[in-house]
Structures are given as C-alpha cells and as structure tokens.
Amino acid sequence: MPELLTKITLSYLLVFCFGMVTGASELLSRYRKLHLIFRTAPGWVYMMINGLMSILMLYILIHSGVQSDKHYINILVAGFSAMALLRSSFFIYKNKETGEEISIGLSIVIQVFLDWADRTFDQNQTITELDDIARIMDKLDYKLASSEMVPLAINFMENLSDVEKKRLSEYVKELDNSQISNQAKSLNLGKAIARLTGHEVLQSLKNKLGNRILMESATDTGKESDRAKPQGLDEIQQLIQQLKKE
Amino acid sequence: MDNNHIGSTQSGTTEALKILNQREANRLQPILDVSFEELGEDLNRIVRLPGADFLKDSVNRIKGIADSNEDSMLRLIKMGEATGSFILRDGKRIRNDPEVNEAVKIFLVDYLDTVSKTNNQDLISAAVGNVKNFLPQ
Secondary structure, three states, rough: OOOHHHHHHHHHHHHHHHHHHHHHHHHHHHHOOOHHHHHHHHHHHHHHHHHHHHHHHHHHHOOOOOOOOOHHHHHHHHHHHHHHHHHHOOOEEOOOOOOOEEEEEOHHHHHHHHHHHHHHHHHHHHHHHHHHHHHHHOEEOHHHHHHHHHHHHHHHHOOOOOOHHHHHHHHHHHHHHHHHHHHHHHHHHHHHHHHHHHHHHHHHHHHHHHHHEEEOOOOOOHHHHOOOOOOOHHHHHHHHHHHHHO | OOOOOOEEEEEEHHHHHHHHHHHHHHHHHHHHHHHHHHHHHHHHHHHHOOOHHHHHHHHHHHHHHHHHHOOOHHHHHHHHHHHHHHHHHHHHHEEEEHHHHHHHHHHHHOOOOOHHHHOOOOHHHHHHHHHHHHOOO
C-alpha cells in the first residue's frame, strides 16, 4: 500500500511537471526568451495552470477507473488531454457588429493568461530596449545624429531592401517635423535605426562618429538637473504663505 | 509583437514616454504616499467639524480618492478635480465658518505642498487655479 501511494504521488508530481513543461514550451515558442518566462508572474501562472490541469486530468483518469496499469501511460494521457482540453473551444461566436471571433471553451481562459503574458513580456522587452537605446543615444544631438547616422546606416547595411531604406528616410522626415522633444526624437531615431541594424551596430555608429554628433550643451539630456522647472512653483509658495497668513 | 516595421512617430513616442512617466511615478509614489496620509488626516479633521455637514459628501469623495490604491499621480489629478469643484461650489460658505475655513486651509496647504513635489506642470497649474478660486481676490 505505501508503495502504491508513493507511486501515485510520484505520478502526480510527474504529470504536474509535464504540464509545466508544456506551458513553458508554448511560451518559449511564442516569445523565444527563456529568462522572460521564468522572471515574470504571468509566465509562472501560465505554467502552473497547465500543471494543475494535468493533475486534475490524472485524478479524473485514476478515479474513473479507466487508467492503465502502467503509470507512464496515465501520465502521458493526462498530460496530453490537459493540454488539449485547455486549448479547446466548442464553437466560435462571431460578433456581427465588430466581426470579432470569440472561441467558447476553456481556450478562452487560457487566452486571458496568454494576453496577460503578452502584455507583461512586451512591457519588459520595451523597458530593456528603451534602457539600451537611451544609453546609446544619451547626449546625442538629434539633428546631427539623424543627418550623420542614418546615411551611414543605410550605406553600410548591405542587405537592407530599398523599401526598408525608404521607410527609414521617410520616418526620419516625419520625426524632423514632429513637435516632440529632442530627447524623444533621439529615442525614436535610435529605435528606428536599431530595428534595421541591431543595437550593436547602432552603438558602433555612435562610437565611430564620436564627438561630431554629441550635444554641445546638456540642455535636453533628460537629467534631473537639466529639466526645466515647471512654472507656478513660486506661485504655489506664495499661495501657501497667503493661506497660512489669513 | 511585430518589431519589423517602422512604427508611427506618435505611437512610438507615446510608448516611450509612458514608460519614462511610469518610472517617474514609481519614484514619486513613496514620497507622495506620506503626503496622502497627511491629506487624509486633514480631510478627517474637516469632516469631524459640526459646521462642515454641507461638505461631508465632497470631503468623503476626496478622502475616497486619497485612500484608494491607485497610482499617486492619478489620485492627485482626481483629488484636484474634486477639490476644484467643491471650492467653486462651497467656497463662500466655507469662508463664512471660521473653523471650517481653518480646516480647509490646512488641507489646501498640504495639497499645494504635495502637488509641488510632483514637478508636473499640468497638476501645478490646476492646483494654483483651484486655490486661487478659494482665496478672496
């Protein structure tokens, strides 16, 4: 009896791991970044749901009396059926007004968590990328950088298609005419170039151009000390004094 | 997550600024949380005054915002709107009751002080406008 219990516990543990691995592999095929999956809550929740569903399927299998004598078969059946059940939809409802298709079934639950993971991973990726681009583009004068870096990037990247080159040039023109700050323009410029060249080439372009594209004065670096003080702070102090005096 | 197209200037910038703003909000959160406690106490003081019955609904509404778990900047924006509307509506009546007037003034001083910590131009302008409406011209 204790040996049987140990076997059952081990089966649950194995089927849980099976479910977790299934979930992880799905996320991995979607995002291709292992560290993102294990460092974020949605990644763990998604894997846990798959693991717990596999345990539930194994429980049903064992208690419905249709289990095989061989434990590994039960584990595989439970694991795969949990995977299939979680991704199943009984029918698809089409919203006539919006044309949106909604799957009715357990897949709707899993989709909520996938959307959550999508958002979180996207945010994480954006933060990392923004940090990297901000570091590279730090202290660059937007106008000098765009006039020097873009032609260089276009000339040196030999595999760029004409469409990509044209898009980049048009995008830079759009940036030139936009009303955003130079800091935001520089970030966008860095991102646009890095999309085609990668971050290493972007860094290399900056290094090669050196001081020629650096800002002469740090007026738009985004540093705390350089930020313009908002108007009205003095007025606030006056109002506070007036309120206290009255 | 298509990273292969050159996105529009607007959406790219909005995303980038959203993150920069989020960082700023994260930096400010602990500083403002202390201020929100003070503001909550100020509002409690107003509500407890017998002459402030006419302000109870407005003050409780502001207290609800101050005590909520929302982002600090969002709380301040909402508080500013609610404060502005009760000042416009009840400003004169408040000034007629010295005790209520005193309690509201303490709240407004802390509110201005809190807003000034954010360095946010929109919030500062709105707060100055609100309090100017309260003070006699």
